[in-house]
Amino acid sequence: MTRKIVAAALGAALAAAAGLSFYGSRHLREPVVAGPGVVRVATLGDYFAPLKGTVNDANVYVLEGKEAGGTVLLLGGTHPEEPAGRLAAWIFAENAAVARGRLLVILSANRSATTVTRLGGAYPPDFTIPTSWGGQTFRMGDRWSNPLDQWPDPEVYLHYPSRQQLAYVDIRNLNRCFPGRPNGTLTERTAFAITELVRREKVTIAIDLHEAELQYPVISTIVAHEKGADLAAAASMFISSLEGFAIGVENSPKALRGLSHREIGDATEAMSLLLEAPEPFLDATRGRTTRELLLSGRDEFIVRAGRHGLLFEKIGDEGWPIDIRVGRHTSTVLQLLEIWSADHPDQAIAVSGIPRYGEVIEKGTGAFLKDPKAAGPGRVTYE
Amino acid sequence: MTTIVTVLYYVLTAYVAVMLVWNFVKRKNWQEEVLYVIVLIPFLLRLLRLK
Numbered sequence: 001m002t003r004k005i006v007a008a009a010l011g012a013a014l015a016a017a018a019g020l021s022f023y024g025s026r027h028l029r030e031p032v033v034a035g036p037g038v039v040r041v042a043t044l045g046d047y048f049a050p051l052k053g054t055v056n057d058a059n060v061y062v063l064e065g066k067e068a069g070g071t072v073l074l075l076g077g078t079h080p081e082e083p084a085g086r087l088a089a090w091i092f093a094e095n096a097a098v099a100r101g102r103l104l105v106i107l108s109a110n111r112s113a114t115t116v117t118r119l120g121g122a123y124p125p126d127f128t129i130p131t132s133w134g135g136q137t138f139r140m141g142d143r144w145s146n147p148l149d150q151w152p153d154p155e156v157y158l159h160y161p162s163r164q165q166l167a168y169v170d171i172r173n174l175n176r177c178f179p180g181r182p183n184g185t186l187t188e189r190t191a192f193a194i195t196e197l198v199r200r201e202k203v204t205i206a207i208d209l210h211e212a213e214l215q216y217p218v219i220s221t222i223v224a225h226e227k228g229a230d231l232a233a234a235a236s237m238f239i240s241s242l243e244g245f246a247i248g249v250e251n252s253p254k255a256l257r258g259l260s261h262r263e264i265g266d267a268t269e270a271m272s273l274l275l276e277a278p279e280p281f282l283d284a285t286r287g288r289t290t291r292e293l294l295l296s297g298r299d300e301f302i303v304r305a306g307r308h309g310l311l312f313e314k315i316g317d318e319g320w321p322i323d324i325r326v327g328r329h330t331s332t333v334l335q336l337l338e339i340w341s342a343d344h345p346d347q348a349i350a351v352s353g354i355p356r357y358g359e360v361i362e363k364g365t366g367a368f369l370k371d372p373k374a375a376g377p378g379r380v381t382y383e
Numbered sequence: 384m385t386t387i388v389t390v391l392y393y394v395l396t397a398y399v400a401v402m403l404v405w406n407f408v409k410r411k412n413w414q415e416e417v418l419y420v421i422v423l424i425p426f427l428l429r430l431l432r433l434k
Contacts, residue, residue, distance in 0.1 A: 003413055007417055011421065019431065023433055
């Protein structure tokens with residue numbers, strides 16, 4: 001009897017330790033200090049009521065200038081395991097001042113996916129960006145919504161409304177669910193809410209911030225809906241000559257459904273773009289899946305794959321540090337806004353306070369994350 | 384429909400968890416007892432919606 005009690009107590013202790021760890025990861029609070037341009041914080045539920053109060057009722061930071069102009073939507077966290085997208089959006093929400101037009105920023109487009117990591121992938125549960133005030137910790141997240149929030153997956157996922165057959169698991173992939181379905185799954189309803197936001201706020205340009213593995217051909221590029229092809233091409237040229245890095249342009253394929261760059265452009269008046277930065281952490285040939293790899297982008301196995309010509313982006317021993325990836329996103333967004341504003345003065349968006357590529361690399365991403373303890377009253381929200 | 388499937392899934396999970404506890408109680412060998420305890424943990428975490 002004593003032996004059974006000891007074994008049960010051991011099991012209970014293990015279950016409690018594991019349970020507390022999972023609970024802590026899922027409920028880690030990520031503070032956001034509203035920047036000088038933020039005039040209010042809405043949520044996706046304001047645009048689609050059934051989403052109100054759910055795990056995916058994500059915050060929408062509204063930055064508004066005194067002069068009228070265009071409206072830009074920045075989507076971070078469509079795929080939370082691509083942190084440079086979230087961090088770049090974070091920098092905009094915490095630092096941007098808007099003189100003209102409006103900027104709408106979402107940091108956790110699929111918040112459910114920020115609360116889980118890749119099943120069986122041995123991902124770290126979180127990562128910390130060093131700052132002068134000690135560092136800010138973020139949930140690691142995954143590509144798909146948490147199965148605790150949306151389950152079961154179907155045998156076959158038919159995208160709505162095209163009825164194109166996609167991988168079954170992608171019914172929990174926000175970037176395969178656009179333009180969304182009001183009576184669909186949590187992920188489909190989230191996509192619908194974002195599409196409704198784009199319609200109601202008359203968004204001019206929707207920019208979805210991502211990262212990609214180096215073995216994936218769509219990398220270091222702007223994926224552009226045909227409405228945004230000229231803008232993306234011009235941005236690519238300016239960036240390559242002025243910003244210190246190269247970025248390509250890809251046309252959004254018409255035959256692949258559910259992606260933001262295709263569906264938002266088709267379903268709304270907005271032009272839709274998607275940015276990809278290189279993230280070695282996602283490559284299948286990586287070594288240990290650690291926080292260090294996530295932030296440094298250094299991995300000997302991926303470097304070796306590159307030497308064998310198996311990658312679509314170069315990689316050296318210096319890897320792809322997070323500051324480079326974040327800086328690519330901030331500079332690309334700024335170039336897109338500047339070129340658009342020069343060509344469309346009546347729809348201009350004038351944003352200041354955002355570091356470009358070189359400055360992010362020089363000072364580090366953490367230099368642009370704000371200390372919530374030093375923030376004024378009512379300026380801190382949580383993701 | 385998905386709600387029904389989800390409820391059935393949790394009922395099955397609870398059933399398996401109860402069976403594991405039952406087998407744990409009936410075992411006489413300590414190695415088998417430890418084995419049942421370890422196998423039980425993921426079922427408990429799922430029932431409690433922790434993982």
